[in-house]
Amino acid sequence: xxxxxxxxxxxxxxxxxxxxxxxxxxxxxxxxxxxxxxxxxxxxxxxxxxxxxxxxxxxxxxxxxxxxxxxxxxxxxxxxxxxxxxxxxxxxxxxxxxxxxxxxxxxxxxxxxxxxxxxxxxxxxxxxxxxxxxxxxxxxxxxxxxxxxxxxxxxxxxxxxxxxxxxxxxxxxxxxxxxxxxxxxxxxxxxxxxxxxxxxxxxxxxxxxxxxxxxxxxxxxxxxxxxxxxxxxxxxxxxxxxxxxxxxxxxxxxxxxxxxxxxxxxxxxxxxxxxxxxxxxxxxxxxxxxxxxxxxxxxxxxxxxxxxxxxxxxxxxxxxxxxxxxxxxxxxxxxxxxxxxxxxxxxxxxxxxxxxxxxxxxxxxxxxxxxxxxxxxxxxxxxxxxxxxxxxxxxxxxxxxxxxxxxxxxxxxxxxxxxxxxxxxxxxxxxxxxxxxxxxxxxxxxxxxxxxxxxxxxxxxxxxxxxxxxxxxxxxxxxxxxxxxxxxxxxxxxxx
Amino acid sequence: xxxxxxxxxxxxxxxxxxxxxxxxxxxxxxxxxxxxxxxxxxxxxxxxxxxxxxxxxxxxxxxxxxxxxxxxxxxxxxxxxxxxxxxxxxxxxxxxxxxxxxxxxxxxxxxxxxxxxxxxxxxxxxxxxxxxxxxxxxxxxxxxxxxxxxxxxxxxxxxxxxxxxxxxxxxxxxxxxxxxxxxxxxxxxxxxxxxxxxxxxxxxxxxxxxxxxxxxxxxxxxxxxxxxxxxxxxxxxxxxxxxxxxxxxxxxxxxxxxxxxxxxxxxxxxxxxxxxxxxxxxxxxxxxxxxxxxxxxxxxxxxxxxxxxxxxxxxxxxxxxxxxxxxxxxxxxxxxxxxxxxxxxxxxxxxxxxxxxxxxxxxxxxxxxxxxxxxxxxxxxxxxxxxxxxxxxxxxxxxxxxxxxxxxxxxxxxxxxxxxxxxxxxxxxxxxxxxxxxxxxxxxxxxxxxxxxxxxxxxxxxxxxxxxxxxxxxxxxxxxxxxxxxxxxx
Numbered sequence: 014x015x016x017x018x019x020x021x022x023x024x025x026x027x028x029x030x031x032x033x034x035x036x037x038x039x040x041x042x043x044x045x046x047x048x049x050x051x052x053x054x055x056x057x058x059x060x061x062x063x064x065x066x067x068x069x070x071x072x073x074x075x076x077x078x079x080x081x082x083x084x085x086x087x088x089x090x091x092x093x094x095x096x097x098x099x100x101x102x103x104x105x106x107x108x109x110x111x112x113x114x115x116x117x118x119x120x121x122x123x124x125x126x127x128x129x130x131x132x133x134x135x136x137x138x139x140x141x142x143x144x145x146x147x148x149x150x151x152x153x154x155x156x157x158x159x160x161x162x163x164x165x166x167x168x169x170x171x172x173x174x175x176x177x178x179x180x181x182x183x184x185x186x187x188x189x190x191x192x193x194x195x196x197x198x199x200x201x202x203x204x205x206x207x208x209x210x211x212x213x214x215x216x217x218x219x220x221x222x223x224x225x226x227x228x229x230x231x232x233x234x235x236x237x238x239x240x241x242x243x244x245x246x247x248x249x250x251x252x253x254x255x256x257x258x259x260x261x262x263x264x265x266x267x268x269x270x271x272x273x274x275x276x277x278x279x280x281x282x283x284x285x286x287x288x289x290x291x292x293x294x295x296x297x298x299x300x301x302x303x304x305x306x307x308x309x310x311x312x313x314x315x316x317x318x319x320x321x322x323x324x325x326x327x328x329x330x331x332x333x334x335x336x337x338x339x340x341x342x343x344x345x346x347x348x349x350x351x352x353x354x355x356x357x358x359x360x361x362x363x364x365x366x367x368x369x370x371x372x373x374x375x376x377x378x379x380x381x382x383x384x385x386x387x388x389x390x391x392x393x394x395x396x397x398x399x400x401x402x403x404x405x406x407x408x409x410x411x412x413x414x415x416x417x418x419x420x421x422x423x424x425x426x427x428x429x430x431x432x433x434x435x436x437x438x439x440x441x442x443x444x445x446x447x448x449x450x451x452x453x454x455x456x457x458x459x460x461x462x463x464x465x466x467x468x469x470x471x472x473x474x475x476x477x478x479x480x481x482x483x484x485x486x487x488x489x490x491x492x493x494x495x496x497x498x499x500x501x502x503x504x505x506x507x508x509x
Numbered sequence: 510x511x512x513x514x515x516x517x518x519x520x521x522x523x524x525x526x527x528x529x530x531x532x533x534x535x536x537x538x539x540x541x542x543x544x545x546x547x548x549x550x551x552x553x554x555x556x557x558x559x560x561x562x563x564x565x566x567x568x569x570x571x572x573x574x575x576x577x578x579x580x581x582x583x584x585x586x587x588x589x590x591x592x593x594x595x596x597x598x599x600x601x602x603x604x605x606x607x608x609x610x611x612x613x614x615x616x617x618x619x620x621x622x623x624x625x626x627x628x629x630x631x632x633x634x635x636x637x638x639x640x641x642x643x644x645x646x647x648x649x650x651x652x653x654x655x656x657x658x659x660x661x662x663x664x665x666x667x668x669x670x671x672x673x674x675x676x677x678x679x680x681x682x683x684x685x686x687x688x689x690x691x692x693x694x695x696x697x698x699x700x701x702x703x704x705x706x707x708x709x710x711x712x713x714x715x716x717x718x719x720x721x722x723x724x725x726x727x728x729x730x731x732x733x734x735x736x737x738x739x740x741x742x743x744x745x746x747x748x749x750x751x752x753x754x755x756x757x758x759x760x761x762x763x764x765x766x767x768x769x770x771x772x773x774x775x776x777x778x779x780x781x782x783x784x785x786x787x788x789x790x791x792x793x794x795x796x797x798x799x800x801x802x803x804x805x806x807x808x809x810x811x812x813x814x815x816x817x818x819x820x821x822x823x824x825x826x827x828x829x830x831x832x833x834x835x836x837x838x839x840x841x842x843x844x845x846x847x848x849x850x851x852x853x854x855x856x857x858x859x860x861x862x863x864x865x866x867x868x869x870x871x872x873x874x875x876x877x878x879x880x881x882x883x884x885x886x887x888x889x890x891x892x893x894x895x896x897x898x899x900x901x902x903x904x905x906x907x908x909x910x911x912x913x914x915x916x917x918x919x920x921x922x923x924x925x926x927x928x929x930x931x932x933x934x935x936x937x938x939x940x941x942x943x944x945x946x947x948x949x950x951x952x953x954x955x956x957x958x959x960x961x962x963x964x965x966x967x968x969x970x971x972x973x974x975x976x977x978x979x980x981x982x983x984x985x986x987x988x989x990x991x992x993x994x995x996x997x998x999x
Contacts, residue, residue: 441678
């Protein structure tokens with residue numbers, strides 16, 4: 014890890030400070046002007062993350078000690094490839110959703126409760142996400158994650174307070190477990206800095222127990238099967254822009270912390286049983302989530318259950334890391350594939366929820382049975398939905414395909430035929446549950462009567478969907494970025 | 510120039526697809542201009558490349574996905590055979606489709622996906638590695654589905670569902686096989702044979718079986734063929750494209766690539782992988798012909814005829830020896846020309862005269878002389894009447910069968926030709942030599958708009974031309990022999 018050169022552009026700091034400031038500003042400005050902040054902050058954040066990505070790619074991983082205080086006293090931010098790709102993803106999705114939300118959460122004329130309350134939450138969520146992705150200290154991650162959870166719960170409450178409460182209960186239980194884990198670790202080591210922890214050799218049992226506790230807590234927040242019960246009602250009933258953020262980014266935050274724990278903090282601790290358990294839960298998620306998605310009658314519920322299923326793949330990286338190291342020209346295939354999956358899913362799922370949001374705006378509902386012919390009224394929207402679906406099914410050309418290819422190669426090279434079959438079955442199931450709405454939308458030959466949806470707003474989901482496809486074609490830059498500062502066990506495997 | 514050529518060939522359909530998607534529905538003139546313009550441009554580029562590849566130039570373009578994994582576009586002689594066919598048939602189908610759909614709705618969507626479909630087919634032809642091939646193979650599935658369900662009625666939606674169901678499962682099997690192989694050998698490129706010996710003999714055989722099984726779905730080999738007759742619910746230009754160039758050919762082309770560029774002739778022989786495949790192809794040839802004989806609906810009859818004819822290509826590829834290979838490769842082109850003519854003509858008959866079943870064909874020859882002439886030429890060609898295209902294919906396949914030591918191939922070919930004659934000849938007879946129910950006086954003398962009639966006539970002429978001029982170097986036969994000489998005979 015290198016400290017940034019003196020006078021270098023303080024990208025990491027800005028990524029947290031700017032949205033926090035925007036959040037405060039949104040409260041001050043009130044509901045009529047707050048939505049407009051995005052139009053300035055979005056491009057600014059895109060530029061800052063681009064600069065950061067360039068810094069990481071050219072100078073290697075960046076580490077910033079806030080205020081110049083070194084760990085364990087001070088707090089560190091780390092900008093490695095993993096942080097970099099997720100920060101860029103966050104900037105893209107957040108900006109797209111922010112622009113999209115100008116209508117549902119803006120105010121034409123009078124200020125509304127929604128337009129006043131949404132934007133502080135939205136900017137705070139942005140700051141929290143960034144803080145999680147570049148946090149270099151487990152306690153700091155806890156704080157950021159709590160802020161993230163609270164903003165997420167509040168956003169769910171726009172749609173259903175019942176779902177929000179359920180989410181809150183799961184999340185709080187998760188926080189408690191995570192907190193117990195870090196307390197245990199801190200009492201044994203005296204530090205929570207990720208880099209220092211990696212060099213500690215505390216008793217393995219302590220680390221194992223604290224790692225397991227933290228993971229259990231984070232799994233509840235990531236909604237891995239069987240702890241997924243809160244997700245579908247929450248993501249299915251929140252307003253579309255909020256659902257997009259929740260499915261695309263919020264659950265990825267807790268997942269990234271899990272990756273940090275097992276690949277960076279304690280790379281040598283996890284045993285075969287543990288990593289296999291995670292992948293079995295992942296396989297359960299893929300199959301169970303997909304089967305339930307098949308049975309949904311509302312578009313947003315299909316998308317929400319699809320999230321449950323898609324999350325499962327991410328956990329295959331734990332046993333598969335290191336699988337194909339010897340046979341393929343690339344290293345860390347499964348690990349990179351998992352991260353690509355997270356990115357592609359983030360883009361595609363945001364596109365899908367926004368597209369569903371437009372369908373709801375146009376028709377006033379999202380019942381699959383009654384969306385017949387919507388593809389002729391909203392061709393761009395349904396095209397975006399279709400493209401996003403391609404990525405979720407893991408079909409080429411898309412980021413989802415590249416992710417699946419990398420993970421499958423690792424699985425077969427490693428002899429994990431079971432996981433390979435689950436991945437293929439998951440793709441077919443995804444095709445089946447996403448086919449229903451698309452087929453229904455194309456049926457008939459008349460153009461249904463719908464409320465007006467402007468052309469440019471349809472371009473937002475289309476843009477996101479195209480990006481998720483582009484990830485599978487112009488994959489070299491993000492792939493190379495991801496490799497910077499990659500954990501060595503991502504190549505060698507964490508269970509051996 | 511040499512490195513840009515694959516990209517230029519790919520950009521023609523891609524750019525027109527993107528523009529057309531965003532065109533307003535009313536903008537018919539611009540849409541037509543782009544459609545025709547880009548297909549002409551592409552055909553020109555192909556002619557240019559044809560000359561270069563004839564001299565031995567290799568055109569190659571690489572795009573790195575991740576370290577060592579490339580999207581590889583490479584124009585070799587085999588790729589060009591497929592591309593030349595698809596570019597030519599694309600042009601005539603475009604003309605036909607524009608005339609066919611005149612005045613109907615959702616055409617920007619249709620031609621957008623139509624061009625995307627051509628883009629995918631071009632990509633399949635140019636693919637120089639397994640991963641690139643799979644990439645475009647899947648894109649083809651996805652871009653043809655909206656064409657199949659274009660009408661949006663119950664029947665075509667059901668056809669679309671069946672189509673996706675079959676092809677998706679096929680692709681999953683194919684992907685599994687590709688990844689199984691590449692997990693051990695690393696990414697496979699067609700120029701450099703993979704080190705398959707790292708795999709056990711059983712594994713090599715199993716992977717081959719899975720690869721072929723995956724590809725067999727699109728190739729419509731029995732027993733995974735039944736999506737094809739069902740897909741007849743699609744509009745006529747789509748079925749024409751599906752049967753002649755796009756989908757079924759993609760499968761057959763894939764099988765050819767797997768046999769020659771991944772496994773290689775020696776390894777095929779060593780593990781005796783070819784014979785079971787040749788048998789499966791033979792069963793399909795006979796079964797398809799028998800089923801075609803039972804049909805009363807013209808389009809369904811043609812569909813089963815395709816099931817049968819496509820397996821000629823597979824048969825040729827799976828038999829060892831140069832003559833069989835030439836026969837299979839040349840049939841890739843010949844079948845395309847003949848079958849597209851039949852579908853064009855059948856589409857015109859259905860659209861202009863409401864003729865759907867064999868019984869309605871009575872006396873149609875005098876009312877639709879050009880259309881029926883084209884139909885008859887193509888049908889005779891498929892039967893294998895010299896000097897038409899089908900005869901050349903069957904001749905080489907037959908000799909190839911003898912050469913490979915499988916004389917039963919002759920029996921299969923003879924039986925199939927008899928069956929072909931049994932279902933085509935009565936139809937031709939009825940059209941030309943019987944009187945229709947309505948007398949000729951009611952006939953208004955117009956066959957249809959030129960753009961609708963002409964494509965079938967052009968491809969019928971081509972059917973005759975490639976047979977008569979088979980001896981020339983740039984005929985399909987000449988080119989297929991060049992491929993065999995250059996690449997398969999060491």
